[in-house]
Amino acid sequence: MKLTLRVWRQQNPETPGAMATYEVDNISADMSFLEMLDTLNEELTLAGDEPVAFDHDCREGICGACSLVINGDAHGPERTTTCQLHMRSFADGDTIDIEPWRASAFPVIKDLVVDRSSFDRIIQSGGYISAPTGTAPDAHATPVPKPDADFAFEHAECIGCGACVAACPNGSAMLFTSAKVNHLNVLPQGAPERETRSWTWWPRWTRRALAAAP
Amino acid sequence: MTRTLWDSTVGKKTIMAVTGLVMLGYLVAHMVGNLKIFFGPGEFDGYAHWLRTMGEPVLHYEWALWLVRVGLVAAVVLHGVSAYQLSRRDIKARPAKYVHKKPRASYATRTMRWGGIILALFIVWHILDLTTGTVHTSFEAGHPYQNVIDTFSTWYGNVIYIVAVLAMGLHVQHGFWSAAQTLGVGNATRDRILKTLANLLAAVLTVGFISVPVAVMTGVVS
Ligand code: HEM
Ligand code: FES
Numbered sequence: 001m002k003l004t005l006r007v008w009r010q011q012n013p014e015t016p017g018a019m020a021t022y023e024v025d026n027i028s029a030d031m032s033f034l035e036m037l038d039t040l041n042e043e044l045t046l047a048g049d050e051p052v053a054f055d056h057d058c059r060e061g062i063c064g065a066c067s068l069v070i071n072g073d074a075h076g077p078e079r080t081t082t083c084q085l086h087m088r089s090f091a092d093g094d095t096i097d098i099e100p101w102r103a104s105a106f107p108v109i110k111d112l113v114v115d116r117s118s119f120d121r122i123i124q125s126g127g128y129i130s131a132p133t134g135t136a137p138d139a140h141a142t143p144v145p146k147p148d149a150d151f152a153f154e155h156a157e158c159i160g161c162g163a164c165v166a167a168c169p170n171g172s173a174m175l176f177t178s179a180k181v182n183h184l185n186v187l188p189q190g191a192p193e194r195e196t197r198s199w200t201w202w203p204r205w206t207r208r209a210l211a212a213a214p
Numbered sequence: 215m216t217r218t219l220w221d222s223t224v225g226k227k228t229i230m231a232v233t234g235l236v237m238l239g240y241l242v243a244h245m246v247g248n249l250k251i252f253f254g255p256g257e258f259d260g261y262a263h264w265l266r267t268m269g270e271p272v273l274h275y276e277w278a279l280w281l282v283r284v285g286l287v288a289a290v291v292l293h294g295v296s297a298y299q300l301s302r303r304d305i306k307a308r309p310a311k312y313v314h315k316k317p318r319a320s321y322a323t324r325t326m327r328w329g330g331i332i333l334a335l336f337i338v339w340h341i342l343d344l345t346t347g348t349v350h351t352s353f354e355a356g357h358p359y360q361n362v363i364d365t366f367s368t369w370y371g372n373v374i375y376i377v378a379v380l381a382m383g384l385h386v387q388h389g390f391w392s393a394a395q396t397l398g399v400g401n402a403t404r405d406r407i408l409k410t411l412a413n414l415l416a417a418v419l420t421v422g423f424i425s426v427p428v429a430v431m432t433g434v435v436s
Contacts, residue, residue, distance in 0.1 A: 069312060072314040102310050104309055170304035170307060170308075174224070
């Protein structure tokens with residue numbers, strides 16, 4: 001496949017960025033989207049240009065590190081993460097626009113890499129307490145009732161990639177935050193400081209009742 | 215608690231949802247009340263009179279009506295101010311726009327802001343037209359049947375009301391579902407029911423309200 005890529009390039013948070021156009025050739029339909037970008041970066045490096053900076057880690061859809069808005073869609077046209085997106089979802093000759101998550105909560109660090117530490121701070125405010133409690137206890141040292149563990153696990157399926165913020169017309173983190181509130185509020189670890197950090201004007205039982213209703 | 219409710223984005227959205235539902239309740243009652251026009255001037259004017267005497271003898275003349283008015287003004291103001299402030303936050307939350315633009319949501323969703331502004335302007339016009347009579351050509355207090363017929367005997371009266379009612383329908387169609395979502399009632403399985411309910415409410419309100427000017431234009435009500 002031969003493709004035209006329009007990629008957001010931005011030196012650093014202070015410098016304004018712009019879309020730059022690149023041509024890539026010999027792209028296999030079996031490549032992942034990130035492998036396609038690796039190919040572009042090898043070519044850029046060989047030509048003495050600066051490679052495109054983008055985030056990635058596990059490349060198997062579990063860590064939430066990859067983060068690209070592809071043709072206006074967070075993580076691109078398939079319902080999966082960017083690292084699990086394959087080039088067979090595109091056609092020979094396509095022009096593909098690649099942009100970073102755009103939100104003031106996620107300032108661009110460089111090119112397609114954004115600072116998502118705002119998410120870490122949300123997790124910190126619910127998952128931990130401020131008192132030092134020594135080294136990490138064994139995972140089974142704190143008993144959690146099975147229904148609570150299941151409820152928490154269901155909401156822990158959010159891998160915190162930030163696509164919800166990138167896709168929301170209002171740049172809101174409601175989906176991530178509510179997943180974390182549901183996930184962390186049923187667990188005992190953050191309980192001692194729960195009431196001072198998050199609160200609700202709905203009685204707590206209503207959430208369970210709503211979840212249980214058909 | 216009030217501070218947090220008003221300061222937080224979810225709090226403002228909750229206020230928007232609740233005040234929106236209050237106004238929606240009013241619209242349903244208003245639309246049904248308007249249909250009394252099909253039963254003639256006696257019934258319609260009598261109903262308007264009852265709106266002023268309802269609650270008696272516990273309350274005095276027009277007290278209940280004024281309570282409703284105060285509640286509605288509070289709802290409109292809270293709804294509008296929250297909408298304005300949330301919009302400002304939305305715009306601030308994405309200072310750099312996406313280069314690749316995608317038409318995302320439905321027409322109803324995209325017109326919430328303009329629709330809301332049109333409705334606010336309409337409500338002012340509508341009160342000056344059919345409650346105070348300030349902009350009405352031949353207003354007579356206590357004779358709403360004749361006042362309504364006079365309003366819909368002018369081309370601009372018909373245009374203003376029909377445009378406003380269509381804007382109201384779109385606003386309700388998206389707003390009802392949005393409110394359910396904000397209040398945490400929505401989920402994947404309930405989504406279809408909520409959307410159907412929103413469409414139904416919007417359709418019933420639109421048809422019900424528009425039937426009055428159409429009836430006057432076609433001479434069914436005269
Ligand atoms: C064809 C459509 C409509 C007709 C024929 C109509 C008719 C009327 C009439 C006759 C009154 C005066 C009632 C009285 O003084 O006894 C009135 C009041 C009112 N209407 Fe409508 N209306 C229509 C649509 C709407 C819509 C779409 C809204 C809201 C968006 C609305 C909101 C109000 C309000 C707030 C009042 C003032 C109540 C008061 O302060 O006494 N109306 N309407
Ligand atoms: S790189 Fe880990 S989810 Fe995509």
